[in-house]
Amino acid sequence: MALSFSQACHDSVAGLRNSTRGVPVTSRARSASLRVCAAAAEGTATIIDGKMTAAAIRKEIATELAELKAKTSKVPGLAVVLVGNRKDSETYVRSKKKSCAEVGIESFGTELSDQATEEEILKVVADYNANPAVNGILVQLPLPKGINEQRVLDAISLEKDVDGFSPENIGQLAMRGRTPRFVPCTPKGCIELLERYNVPIAGKNAVVVGRSNIVGLPAALLLQNRDATVTIVHSRTKDAQKICADADIVIAALGKAEFMTGDWIKPGAAVIDVGINAVDDKTSPKGYKLVGDVNYKEASAKANWITPVPGGVGPMTICMLLKNTLEGFKQQNGL
Ligand SMILES: NC(=O)C1=CN([C@@H]2O[C@H](COP(=O)(O)OP(=O)(O)OC[C@H]3O[C@@H](n4cnc5c(N)ncnc54)[C@H](OP(=O)(O)O)[C@@H]3O)[C@@H](O)[C@H]2O)C=CC1
């Protein structure tokens, strides 16, 4: 065990030195990583810092955007459609607007009551489809009961589908040799974290827990595209724990608080925890705290890399949305 940890530390520090694209190249991060490696010998994982990585990527986006603005006198626009008054959705939408402002994306937003009809929602989407200042459209999910989610999502024009949820887009993602217009934000953020922390993917066993259209399925496709050997585990899978315990990379997206305990994790694995679950916490002023789908304490004692919740995949999702909006702007303006 000690040997494999020290080998991993060596690899990871070498990777940082060679890295040309990521956050971890700064000397501060490098020395932080060396400190982390000292801890790893005692069985503590390198914490994959999604908050810091997202902040660094936002800088990259802001720089590119400023250059394009100087050239075209235009800025990208993102429209977010929020229906109803779910507290969590309101939080995400606020956070998206704030991030847009930070990088220089113009945000558009429409908020409808939970009584809105499907036709009203479709009208909002149609107006954004027709608005040339809007390069990306996101309809916040879930929509209120009684609304046909699929019908609303299908109304978003393919050019502006920055969530990347359309069947056309998922099809492109699944087929070899094809390039999707937009890679779905959460899975794209997971891969970006693995790559920026130099976690090897090709030839590794990767297990994705969950098969939703928005997280599990596209995450599995992205890993497969990077030559991992991918297994998808879902609620009907037999021996899910045993399958996970053989994984070099685990992406957890099942939506159950701290469900995956230490015995689900292979020593030395990379654990990407997508889950966002609110659990009661009397000691917090809000009365709740957020936890992932993985038992962080137990898993971090076995893994070599792990994402925290909060501060892991969540901030990356929003950051990838900004990136996709910039991408859409470039595509739509022939840049
Ligand atoms: N950090 C972020 O940016 C984001 C976080 N999330 C979070 O990620 C989690 C997953 O979200 P989402 O994909 O939308 O969830 P869904 O509820 O749509 O899908 C959950 C998946 O997990 C599977 N599953 C459920 N229980 C088990 C189990 N015991 N063992 C194995 N598989 C199981 C389900 O199987 P089956 O198909 O058989 O029902 C399903 O495929 C949630 O916590 C959500 O809040 C979501 C989006 C973005």
Ligand SMILES: Nc1nc(=O)c2c([nH]1)NC[C@@H]1CN(c3ccc(C(=O)N[C@@H](CCC(=O)O)C(=O)O)cc3)C=[N+]21
């Ligand atoms: N059309 C659509 N696209 C989405 O991408 C989409 C969606 N609908 N519906 C809901 C899920 C969930 N999701 C999150 C985004 C950011 C955080 C995030 O930033 N989380 C912070 C904590 C935020 C907090 O404190 O509440 C963190 O993990 O650090 C979490 C979850 C996007 N989703």
Ligand SMILES: [Mg+2]
């Ligand atoms: Mg769902």
